[in-house]
Amino acid sequence: METRQDSYGRLKMKKVIIHVDMDAFFASVEQALNPSLKGKPVFVSGNTARDSVIAACSYEAKKYGVKSGMSIFEGLNLCPHAIIVRGNPERYIDTSRRIFHILQRFTEMVELYSIDEGFLEMELDNASYENLRHLALSIKKAIYQETSLTCSIGISCNKTVAKIASDLCKPDGIMIVDESQIYQFMENLPVKDVPGIGPRMTEYLNLMGIEFCGQVRKLPVSLFREKFGIRGEEIWHLCHGRGETKVTVQSPEPKSFGHSYTLMQDTDDMNLILSVLCRLSHQVGMRMREEGYYGNVVCVTLRYSDFSSFTKRKTYPFWFNDDQTIFRNAGSIMFAEPISEKIRLVGVSLSGIHKRYQMSLFRNEKREIMLKVMDSINKKYGTDTVFPCLMLYEKIRCLPVKKTHAFIFGELKKIPNSFLSEQPE
């Protein structure tokens, strides 16, 4: 990358976007922590009831064609000797924070894009290739020294190209794409490798005979607009190697809070489904209260055993974040129509977010105090020290029994009659 001069011969600062992408993040964190996993194929499973999907896998496993998102079953077919490790989300969040702080030492302009990726924006007076490479090496060195983890770094003039570059040089690589090289860089890049072009769009483009970004450039933008609307226009630009050139330091306000859960087994036990719905509502409520948000749109997702799913949502004229209101509304949405098939997954989310409390006719101060007490006890003594009573049904049916203190929030009559009689030992 050349350093430019203006017409007076003064040195011009050059802005670069640096994409830092951790290599096989979850798996590498586990390997760094447990030396016996080093150099071996590792699958990190999601922290879920069914243990069915690979959340991340080590490079030793990737060699066999294993990818994250694959079922463990499929992964083991490709790589039978893989070691399966249960994920530790807190550990990854903590490591991610540490990496973020390391990046902030290089510039304040850091955007935490996801748990294992970040963008840096820097103004450099010497943006020569050597200098950029040196900068990338310093970032990699700092991260490695403090976390024992490797990352890949892509540098260019916008986020799209920087991200593609870091992806192409994985693992443990550095790739710099100067603005003047973008045309050439994109020419033979498969459209499926462009962030923003997913499997569906790839399929459509392939059907049009388009496989590489270079082919898109030969077609008019109007064709894409006609075929795919605004989305088509965006894709046309992405394939030209254009993209966002600003990093967003401040994380945007959240738009929704949600939790979903795939049951251990598909079920038509409505008491269990209600109990899970109650727990999910509780989880959503706790997070929203902790962060001080209220919402007025409840969205319920159900997935049936045949994998078909539906979402139903409802907007309310008041804002809330208490477990009971979320649960009651979610329940009435869910049971508005009869459920005839076995359920695989239940999900609840709350959107229509407002930060401040909106005065509501339904304000219930007693309940607010109660929730405050519940939240503070859970904060002090651990999650689920105190929880809505209806959650007990799931705990007793499906989870290892531990000493609990049930908290009844006025829903006693809704607790299934079978609840007491079905208690296992």
Place this chain on the structure above:
DNA sequence: TCTGGGGTCCTAGGACCC
């Protein structure tokens, strides 16, 4: 032992109001 969980953004169609 087939397919997790957390999100965001966009679109299309209907209801409703003026």
Place this chain on the structure above:
DNA sequence: TCTGGGGTCCTAGGACCC
């Protein structure tokens, strides 16, 4: 008294990301 058009809000669903 068979019927226009624009704007906005709501809902359901799909595509995409990590």
